[in-house]
Amino acid sequence: MKRNLQIKELFLKNFDKPVTELKFKNLYELIVCVMLSAQCTDKRVNLITPDLFKAYPDIKSLANANLASLKSYIQSCSFFNNKAQNLIKMAKAVCENFDGEIPLNEKDLKSLAGVGQKTAHVVLIEWCGANFMAVDTHVFRVSHRLNLSKAKTPEATEEDLTRIFKDNLNYLHQAMVLFGRYTCKAKKPLCKECFLNHLCTSKDKEI
Structure with missing residues (x-):
């Protein structure tokens, strides 16, 4: 037409x-930012993440995070209780099922807690320039x-x-x-x- x-x-x-207005330095930071941005503004996520990434600089530290401590970093984000639980589950699954490497295909990404189709596609769009x-x-x-x-x-x-x-x-x-x-x-x-x-x-x- x-x-x-x-x-x-x-x-x-x-x-x-x-490109996205989310601020990130690597794939780990990207997936966390995108998960946090669900029903929340990019502006708010960008205010939260500097301290968050100082406390949990990589996937392993996030997998071992204390839930209450993690919540304290993201409490100004919408649905922070659910997001905190999903972030830890996601990080644990990456460490246990993918040797600590965040997968870069839709099926494996969607197997992670808190990662639906939209989140998986945004990660692949921003990191790989995927045609999604x-x-x-x-x-x-x-x-x-x-x-x-x-x-x-x-x-x-x-x-x-x-x-x-x-x-x-x-x-x-x-x-x-x-x-x-x-x-x-x-x-x-x-x-x-x-x-x-x-x-x-x-x-x-x-x-």
């Missing part, structure tokens, strides 16, 4: 090879407003976007995240300055 192709081209043109789409709240909102998907779930929305866009999915995912975060916001979207205004027929559109 011509319109979908135009949307794809405009995303790639307006966001030049975008990941659907968070921003991507879900943007794709529905732009009528790229009518699917009810993030997984089904991901299938729609993957089928429509086919390639450059890693960049398109991140472009849609940033676009949803700063332009096509949930409340008061900045429609007047939007580069997709002429292609958008959303009922949320601010004229």
Whole structure:
């Protein structure tokens, strides 16, 4: 469909090879950041992680973490109780099942506690540049407003976007995240300055 192709081209043109706003130095830090970022802002995660990574600098130290101590580092993050438990379980599984090396394929990543499809895809997108789409709240909102998907779930929305866009999915995912975060916001979207205004027929559109 011509319109979908135009949307794809405009995303790639307006966001030049975008990357996540999460701050990390290695694969271990990336997976922890992505797990923490579920239903939490990247800004908040970036405030939490410097002290967290000083206390637990690698997967082994996280696997041996005391649960109460770990919670104290991430308590300003949403769902910190669950996330703390999952982080320790994830780290233990990496140490026991993968010789301390975080796996870089979707199936093995999804075998880890707290790592669903979206988290696995984001890790593979950011670390490997994998041709995957990941659907968070921003991507879900943007794709529905732009009528790229009518699917009810993030997984089904991901299938729609993957089928429509086919390639450059890693960049398109991140472009849609940033676009949803700063332009096509949930409340008061900045429609007047939007580069997709002429292609958008959303009922949320601010004229």
